Amino acid sequence: MDYQQTIDYLFSRLPMFSRAGASAMREGLSNTVILCESLGNPQTKFKSVHVGGTNGKGSTSHMLAAVFQTAGYKTGLYTSPHLKDFRERIKVDGNIIDETYVTNFVEHLKPLIEKISPSFFEITVAMAFAYFAEQKVDIAIIEVGLGGRLDSTNIIMPELSVITNISYDHVQILGDTLPKIAWEKAGIIKKNKPIVIGEYQNETREVFEKKAAEDEADLVFANHQRYVASWEIQHKELLAEVTTTHNNEKQYYHLDLTGIYQTKNLITVLEAVHQLRKIGWNITDTDLQKALRNVKKLTGLHGRWETIQENPLIALDVSHNEDGIKQLVEQIEITSHATLHIVIGMVKDKDIEKILMILPKHAQYYFTKAQIPRAMPENELKQRAKLAGLNGNHYPDVNTALQSAKTAATIKDLIVVCGSVFVVGEVEH
Numbered sequence: 246m247d248y249q250q251t252i253d254y255l256f257s258r259l260p261m262f263s264r265a266g267a268s269a270m271r272e273g274l275s276n277t278v279i280l281c282e283s284l285g286n287p288q289t290k291f292k293s294v295h296v297g298g299t300n301g302k303g304s305t306s307h308m309l310a311a312v313f314q315t316a317g318y319k320t321g322l323y324t325s326p327h328l329k330d331f332r333e334r335i336k337v338d339g340n341i342i343d344e345t346y347v348t349n350f351v352e353h354l355k356p357l358i359e360k361i362s363p364s365f366f367e368i369t370v371a372m373a374f375a376y377f378a379e380q381k382v383d384i385a386i387i388e389v390g391l392g393g394r395l396d397s398t399n400i401i402m403p404e405l406s407v408i409t410n411i412s413y414d415h416v417q418i419l420g421d422t423l424p425k426i427a428w429e430k431a432g433i434i435k436k437n438k439p440i441v442i443g444e445y446q447n448e449t450r451e452v453f454e455k456k457a458a459e460d461e462a463d464l465v466f467a468n469h470q471r472y473v474a475s476w477e478i479q480h481k482e483l484l485a486e487v488t489t490t491h492n493n494e495k496q497y498y499h500l501d502l503t504g505i506y507q508t509k510n511l512i513t514v515l516e517a518v519h520q521l522r523k524i525g526w527n528i529t530d531t532d533l534q535k536a537l538r539n540v541k542k543l544t545g546l547h548g549r550w551e552t553i554q555e556n557p558l559i560a561l562d563v564s565h566n567e568d569g570i571k572q573l574v575e576q577i578e579i580t581s582h583a584t585l586h587i588v589i590g591m592v593k594d595k596d597i598e599k600i601l602m603i604l605p606k607h608a609q610y611y612f613t614k615a616q617i618p619r620a621m622p623e624n625e626l627k628q629r630a631k632l633a634g635l636n637g638n639h640y641p642d643v644n645t646a647l648q649s650a651k652t653a654a655t656i657k658d659l660i661v662v663c664g665s666v667f668v669v670g671e672v673e674h
Contacts, residue, residue, distance in 0.1 A: 248344040251351045252331055258358070259365040276363040277397040280371035283357055287371075287378035291321065293401050294517070297389035297433050298409030298443065299426070300569045301510045304502060305409050305443070306388040307546040308514045308536070313384050314338055314543050315536035316528045321377035321385030323398070325366070328547055328563075328670035335373045337380050339544050346376060366390050370397040384526075394432020404524060406433045406462075407517050408453070409510065410444040412568035427452040439463045439520045443513035467516035473508040481552075482538070485511055499538045504550035504562070505579065506572040511537070548666070550576055553674045556656040558582065559647075563666045565591065567599050573663055574603060582659030584609065586650040590643060590668035591626060592619040600664075601633035609653065610637025611646040615667030643671045 246254060281288055296306045303324055310322040320338055327333040332341035350372050351358070358368065370390075377385045387403070389396045411427045427449035434440045434456045442453055445466060457464035469490060476485045483500040485508055500507055514537075518528055540546055548563040550573075558580070564573040577585065585608040591597055592615075612627040614620035623639040630637070640646035643662065650660045662672055 246348060246352065248348050251348045255331070255351065255365055255368065259363065259368060273395055274397065274400055276361055276367045277370055277400055279361055280354065280357065280363060280367060281374060281400060283354070284371060284375045287374040288401050290378040291382050291385050293385045293387050293403045294405050294407065294521070295387050295389065295398065295401060295403040295433050295435075296407045296409070297393045297396075297430050298407070299412040299430075299566065300564075300572070301409035301443065301506070301513070302388050302407075303563075304507060304510045304546065304549055305407060305513055305517075306386045307544040308502075308510060308540050309407075309517060310336075310339075310386045311536040311540045311543040312514070312518060312528060312533055313386070313526075315539075316526070316532040318383040318526075319381065321373070321380065321382040322544060323370070323373040323377075323385065324388040325369070325390050326666055326670075328666065331369075333545065334369055335376055336545065337377070337382060339542075341545075342372075342376055346379075347372070350375065364397075367397045374401075389430075389433060392429040392432070394429050396433075399433055402435055403433075403438060404526075405517060405520055406435060406438060406440045407513060408433070408440070408442050409513055410568070411446070411449045412566065422448075424448050424452050428456075431456040434460050434462050436460045437462060439465065439524070441465050441467055441513060441516050441520060443467050443509060463520075465516060465520065467513045470516050470519070471512050473512065476505065476508055478503055483507055487511070487515065498534065501538055501541050502546070502549055503552075504572075505576055507549070548669045553672070557586075557651070557654040557658040557660055559651075559660045559662070561669045561672060562661065562663045563669050564663050565595060565665050567596060567603065570600050570603050570663070573661070574605065577605065577659065577661060580659055583655060583657040584659075586611065586654055586658060586660040587637075588613060588643060588646045588650055588660065588662040588668075589626070589664035590614045590623065590646075591621050591664045592617075592667070593621045594619065597621065597626070597629055598633065601630050601635060604630075604633070604635060606634045608635070608637075609650075610635050611650050612637060612639040613641070613643045613646040613668065615665055615671055616642065617667055620665070620667070643668050644673050647672060 313320040322336045335342040474486045474488045551561045587608045588611040590613040627639040
């Protein structure tokens with residue numbers, strides 16, 4: 246098979262959560278273990294940092310990868326899902342995996358794939374681990390796909406585990422209470438390995454503390470160590486003033502990621518770096534400052550309050566659950582604009598009513614869908630939105646919807662594309 250045939254084979258042959266939802270899930274780690282054993286257990290041949298959480302894990306993973314790259318370490322980065330190209334999931338020093346490697350890997354494993362019928366995600370995790378081992382990376386940042394305890398990535402023994410936060414998402418799989426979700430996410434805590442928690446609620450804190458105690462893992466809550474005292478958007482950067490709690494020392498950081506929710510991820514990253522330094526990783530303050538200013542350039546991160554046009558301002562954001570949309574609405578509120586236009590598409594298995602109730606009533610809406618089976622039909626989304634007091638028209642695809650918004654907008658308006666990673670990924674720009 247050539248590269249395109251290989252990708253078609255992966256997409257069509259293997260159960261894929263991003264397209265089909267929960268029916269594509271494979272319970273447990275056994276398939277991942279079988280795949281990796283057949284490859285000589287590549288996950289044991291490089292060091293890693295494991296990053297989970299409900300929101301912010303993608304940004305945090307990219308920020309940490311940028312830090313390690315800037316500090317001179319050969320750095321692998323595994324994230325999911327991809328926006329445009331499958332190969333975005335697997336990078337070394339910001340460069341996506343080779344097409345030839347993908348083709349050869351699948352060809353080599355095809356007999357085993359046919360035998361055990363792994364999921365799409367299980368194959369891509371095994372591919373990432375094999376690639377990082379072959380590339381002899383110094384460190385790999387591994388983002389959890391979904392949950393933690395039973396996620397395919399959870400066969401690694403990391404230097405450090407990070408959980409950004411806990412909020413409601415994938416409740417049909419992870420549980421319908423915050424403690425249940427926290428318990429699944431806490432499954433990435435490993436024996437005698439430090440764990441950094443970005444944010445917590447009282448009911449999730451107990452879960453983390455209990456699991457860390459059982460595994461004799463040093464637990465640190467990042468928001469106890471530092472806080473963002475103030476921030477401002479300056480020259481297309483987010484400038485954050487960070488205060489260290491125990492001595493009131495102040496430090497300023499410039500981020501090229503300008504979503505204000507990145508202030509939370511910054512606090513998590515700073516504590517993660519602090520813990521990594523304690524176990525011997527050589528990361529200077531200069532490395533840290535430079536990396537945070539160049540995350541997009543170093544790692545290729547997209548879709549986090551990503552501005553693709555000005556006058557009118559068009560921003561893409563992959564926010565797709567209740568907590569993420571709340572943070573997006575805060576971002577919209579601090580962004581100067583006349584009329585607000587929101588292009589939105591969602592997948593069927595989200596808590597759509599709750600999300601629709603959070604969105605601004607005064608906006609002009611353009612309801613659409615991603616071209617995947619899991620997507621909610623645009624006319625149905627429009628009908629549900631109407632019940633929540635949101636008004637607009639519906640469109641068969643995101644680019645038609647976005648073009649309609651651009652036609653209607655004046656140069657002082659704001660257009661936001663959101664609601665699904667897959668909708669954002671289909672925007673042509």
